[in-house]
Amino acid sequence: MEVLLVGRWLLAIAVLSALAVPIAARLFRWTPGRGVGLAPILSVAVLTTTGYWIGRLSFGIEALAVGVVALGVGALWASVDLDAARRGSLSVADDAVPADRRAIRNALLVFLGAFTLVLLIRAADPAITPVGGEKFLDYSLLRSLLRAESLPPLDPWFAGETVNYYYGGHLAAALVTILSGVPPAYAYNLALATVYACLIAAVFELARGIAADRIADRIADRPGEPADSENDSRHDHVGAPSLATGAGVAAAAAVGLASNLATVQSLLARLGPGSGAESEPFHYWDASRVIEGTINEFPFFAFLNGDLHAHMMGAPFLVLGTAIAYAYWRTPESELRRRRLLVFGAIPVLGGTVAVVHTWDLATLFGVVWLAATFAPARPLTLLSAGSVRSFGDDSDAGGDSGADGGSDRPLLREEIERTGGALVVTALAAGLGGVLAAPFLLGASSGQEPALVPPGQRSGLGGLLTVHGAFLAAFLAFLTGRLVGIKPRPAGTNARLDGIKPRLAGIGPLLVGLAAVVGSGLLVGVPAIAVVAPPLVLGWVALRTDQDAGFETALVIGGAGLVGLVEIVHLAEQAGPGRLNTVFKTYFQVWTLWGIAAGVIISELWAHGVAGIGHVRTTSGREKGSGGPDGRETNTRTSAAMVLPDGRTVARVLVALLVVSTLPYAALALDGHFDRHDVGTLDATAFVAADHPEEAPAIAWLDDHATREDVLLEAPGTTRSPEGLARAAEPGMYTWRANPASSLTGVPTVAGWDHEVGYRGVEAYERRVAAVDRAYAGPTVERVRTLDAYEVTYVWVGPTERERYGEDVAFDHLEGVSVAYETDRVTIYRVDQDALPG
Incomplete structure (x- = not known):
């Protein structure tokens, strides 16, 4: 039966993804597979966006139907050749369907491989136990959505109020659950596998697209073929598809399997003197708690742990937004309409949805957009120009080229301000549009969060930072240093915009000396994060601004470095965790996602071309040229890294090998331990209830079957608090079975x-509720009735937790209007007739 359930679920995902393929092909036409790897998360995004807005009127089959229709309409629109339609003929657009079967097959294999991995992990240990995670919260949100008549859903832990938490990912899971007809207990684990598969497939597709473009940029354009052509033939160079696929696989491994360096450090410590019996055994949990006072999760840990949590479900949406930002990067300046649709259309709509899925990702999404607009060939302010794109900002007397790579011969500072500031203006407008779409959710979101400076005592230590980020930094610094080694001024005319920049760079030496001074100052003043943040940020910015064979992958390096530095300066003060725990937790997951994509491209680059890579530059026409020697032959304008490093390729491959052996052992050890400890053999997330809690399982099942959307349950609160001291024991607290099993599982x-x-x-609001519940179980009759009436309670749960907290003799059947609805040896469920309660 479970095989059929998996088949039904996959069929639903396949149908949705197939509908999204033409849309993805139009959006991401530059990738080898024309966006096929991004189609699953794109389909989920469209379904979630539509379901959210329609669901505010009516949620359920109606919202699902409109979402599927929206996908179908979008697929139809994207499939039609509009030029042919204007001429009166109907035909399918050439770029609406991926043509490369190998690229399609590879993307499909990546998706299915990732899906199967998590499915096997969950089949061994499918339980939504409350220990060591947020599974009770996640499952209760999913169940609440499946009971909802409209959005937002009712809060399962705060009766009478709607959910005050980002629930968009659970909304997506609920819609697919309705579409597939899979029971919720199975849908939880299938949704978890789908989120991971969407994430890894999207990362694979984006990374191989970036890598394919890097390869294409190094291949001399074919005669008569425009430099900016989207024709797949640009990627048909011998070996190019394999290199691009390698980058995609490396990125998928970096995001989906790699860990920080904590595990390899532990393994090396066991080999050192004095090791042996005293060494700590490997435990998968340890690598997520490296920097004191913070959580340092990475994707593989999160999916192995098995929460269906918002920060995990937000990751593929963030990758989708990053891919749209890169689509803008790849769009020529002359295609103004397409660029506007991407920045002021697709991004704000996605941003409105991201706010509901995981609000923490919203700022990062628009940060990536800002970086794309800042460093893309197209000038950002042309998006706001009503006139000719070519004439915008061109104030040179000579009428110099102001195209995508060019511009008037203006001072560096003015050029930087226009690019960076213009990108900020454009991003602010896009964020404003996204904020309007997200307003219904944001205006009702939880309050009490405010920014605060990170106290010096809570800043991360250098050792912890290097343990968490060291592997990424090694790859990035090797790559960026290789781009910048031996920088020489370009001859005048090679690139008009950069002529004013290159003569200012006599070489990388002064830059490295300056960086060393900044890093040393940071260490001296007690801000070690500068040593981690400044090098990739500065080197990346210089490499991009000076056109040193760096691209979008470098913009992602800069973005991740900025986030790492940001959480060392400011955090959100909130109740979700002490100090900056939650801020680092949520932000580092985003950093890992962005840096994993960049790492895949960079590792592939290092392996194929060595530390310096191929030192060609591009002229404003997009063709690869050298410095234009006197004989007209192309020459390399940058000193090869081989002049600095004896064998750049060998050094790079040794580095890549070290990165692999230092980041992948965690996955192997964690999987071995997981399958050694667990062998349940089902995907039923609630099967553990009958096995581990047989005295409560029948009552929970009865409540699940009989409760309606209007019912309200009274059970002991999941806290050790007792504001009025009526609780006899400090139970149950959070993260235990005793904490609200009935409401969480139904x-x-x-x-x-x-x-x-x-x-x-x-x-105050929460303790007021807790006090009312305490009075209902342990107060005088008048207070008990008052609580039942005030919160419109229809069922009262009295089980082991309630008897331990309030006493063995706790009962309600003596109250007028209250009767026993269901009873076992350990659990009694009372039904409350609100109309019959005493006045």
Whole structure:
């Protein structure tokens, strides 16, 4: 039966993805597979966006139907050759369907491989246990959505109020659950596998697209073929598809399998003197708690741990937004309409959805857009020009080229301000549009969060930073240093815009000396993060600004470095975690995603071409040329890294090998330990209830079957708090089975659930609920009735937790209007007739 359930789920995903393929092909026409690897998350994004807006009126089959129709209409529009349609004929557009079967096959294999990996992990340990994660929260949100008549759904842990948390990823899972007809207990684990597969397939597709473009930029254009042609033939150079695919696989491994250096450090420590019996055994949890006072998750840890949490579900949406930003990067300046649709259309719509999926990703999404607009060949302010794109900002007397790579011969500072500031203006407008679309959610989101400076005592130490980010930094610094080694001024005319920049760079030596001074100053003043942030940020910025064979992957390096530095300066003060725990937790997951994509491209580059790579430059026409020697032959304008390093390729390959052996052992050890400890053999996320809690399982099943959308449950709150001291024991606390199992596993709202609600509602509001629940179980009759009436309770749960917290003799059947609805040896469920309660 479970095989059929998996088949139904995959069929639903396949149908949705197939509908999104023509849209992806138009959006991401530059990738070898024309966006086929991005089609799954694109389809989910369209379904979620439509389901969210229609769901505010009516959620369920209606919202799902409109979402599928929206996908179908989009697929039809993207498939039609509009030029032919204007001439009166109907035909399929050439670029609406991926033509490279190998590229399609590779993307499909990556998706299915990632899906199968997590499916096997969850089949061994499918339980949504509350220990060591947020599974109770995630499953309760999914169940609440499946019970919802409209959005936002009711909060399962704060009856009578709607969810005050980002739930868009759970909304997507609920829509696919409805479409496939899979029971929720199975849908949880299938959704988890799908999120991972969407993430890895999207990363694979984006990385191989970036790599393919780098390869194409090094191949002399074919006679008569425009430099900016989107024709796939630009990627048909011998070996190019394999190199691009290698970059995609490397990125997929960096995001989906790699870990930080904590594991290899532990393994090396065991080999050192004095090791042996005293060494700590490997545990998968340890690598996520490296920097004191923070959480340093990476994707493989998160999916192995098995939460269906917002920061995980937001990751593929962030990759989709990054791919759209790169689509803007790849679009020539002359294609103004397409660039505007990407920046002011696709990005704001996606941003409005990202806010509901995982609000923390919103700033990062627009940060990536800002970087793309800042460094893309097209000048950002042309997006706001009503006149000719070519004439915008061209104030040179000589009428110099102001095309995508050019511009008037103006001072460096003015050029930088126009590019950077113009990108900021454009991004702010796009963010404003996204904010308008996200307003219905953001205006009702949890309050009490405010920015605060990170106290010096809470800053990350250099050792922890290098353990978490060291592998990425090694690859990035090798790559960027290779781009900049031996910088020489270009002859006048090679690139008009850069003529004013190149003579200012006598070489990388002064730059490295300056960086060393900055790093040393940071260490002296107690800000070690500068040593991690400044080198990739500065070297990346210089490499991009001086056109040193660096591209979008370098912009992602800069973006990740900026995020790492940001959380050392400021954090959000909130109830979700002490200090900056939650800020680092959410931000580092984004850093890993962006840097993993960049690492895949860069590792492939290092392996194929060595530390310096191929030192060609491009003229404003897009053709690869050298410095234009007197004989007209192309020459390399940059000193080869071989003049500095004896064998750049050998050094690079040794580095890549070291990165592999230092980041992949975690996955092998964690999987070995996981399958050694667990062998359940089902995808039923709730099967553990009957096995581990047989005294409560039948009652939970009965409540799930009989409760309606209007019902409200009263059970002991998931907290050790007891504001009025009525609780006899400090139970149950969070992250235990005793914390609200009935409401969490059914989605039936309870009056006061987990202590998490403090972060959503505030201490006062939550404790007021807890006190009311305590009075209902242990107070005088008048107070008990008052609570049942005030919160419109229809079912009262009395189980082991309630008896431990309030006493063995706790009961409600003596109250008028309250009767026993279901009873076992350890659990009694009372039904409350609100109309019959005493006045």
